Amino acid sequence: MPLGNCLKCGTVFSRTNNPLCPQCAQKEEADFQAAVRWLRDNPGRNVTTLSKATNIEEADILRWIRQKRLSMKEVSESVKCNSCGKPITTGTLCDRCKLRMSQEVNEELKTLKSQIEKENMAQRRGMHYRPDERRKEIKP
Incomplete structure (x- = not known):
């Protein structure tokens, strides 16, 4: 396994999929669970209040929101759409930008499919012969 440095504490550890060492990963998971418990007891609070109440x-809270591990009921000015900058509750894109990007991808897929079909049709056209059969006919 490759070695790597922990993003939080900088110690060298045998790296897996997680960029944090086991100790920091365990602490982060405990913090996450504490944040979830606090939000269940205090719904409708913002990121700053959550941060101050749970230390x-x-x-970290914003990262969990962007990873969709945590969702705020009320729109926060701290979490904004990566495309248009509109405040959002979770993830990286607002609903309008998600829809727009989805439509753009679908249009691009249609264009690519039609290009591939045209190329396939062009390859099918033309004269075809079987060289082995022709040789047999020439040999009397």
Whole structure:
């Protein structure tokens, strides 16, 4: 397994899919569970209030929101759409930008499919012969 440095504490560890060492990953998961419990007891609060009440860094809370592990009921000014900058409750894109990007991808897929079909049709056209059969006919 490759070695890597923990993103939080910088210690060297045998890296897997997680960029955090086992100790930091365990602490982060405990913090996450504490944040979830606090939000269940205090619904409708914002990121700053959650951070102050639980002593969890705002950056960690925002990362969980972007990863869709955590969702806020009320729109926060801290979490914005990566495309248009509109405040959102979870993820990285607002609903309008998700829809727009989905439509753009579908249009691009249609264009690519039609190009592939045209190329396939062009390859099918033309004269075809079987060289082995022709040789047999020439040999009397």
